[in-house]
Amino acid sequence: MRQKKILTIAAATASLLFLVTASYAGTPADCAGKTGCAKKICEIEAQITIAQAHNNTGQVNRLKAELTDVKANCTKSSVKAESAHDNARIDRKIADAKxxxxxxxxxxxxxKAQGREDKVLKYQHKIEEKQMKIKHLEEKKGGK
Structure with missing residues (x-):
């Protein structure tokens, strides 16, 4: 029973780590050399490609509308303001994770003091997840 519980925790952790990694995958390599509005447009187009690959028509439609808006209204100052807002949000998420x-x-x-190895493993996994989340958030912030 104890081993089954540990395996279940490990499987759940692996699934969560995959989701965290996927959600913080970052900017596609072909957008990395771009800045400002061009980078924003490139990133949205990359997200559209991913949504289309997953047949997520609702997401595709939302992203296409966002792309149209960005192409019509994007300015250097709006990108700067959004970046500052995003960095503040990332800082809050990092603080929460810490x-x-x-x-x-x-x-x-x-x-550990109670000799509860199952709980020790649970909290070790939680700490590792938070460390990974912090790392990805810092990478995301550094990439802006």
Whole structure:
């Protein structure tokens, strides 16, 4: 039973890590050399391609509308303002993840003291997930 629980936690962690990695995959390589509005347009076009590959018509339509809006209204100052807003949001997410990590570390120490290996593993995985999330957020922020 204990081994099954650990395997279930490990499987859930692996799935979550995949989702986190996929959601923070970052900018496609062909957009990396672009800046400002050109980069924003390139990124939206890349997202449209992904949504089309997954037959997500709702997402495709939303992204096409966003692309039309960006092409019509994008300016250097609007990109700068959006980037500053995004960086502030990323900073908040990093702070939240660090707080969650500290809480999990504290709980892990209590579990160690109680000899609860299953809980220790659970909190170790949670800490690793938060570390990965922080790393991806910092990469995302650095790429702006």
């Amino acid at each position: 707080e969650d990590m500290a809480e999990a570390s504290e709980k892990m120490e209590k579990a």
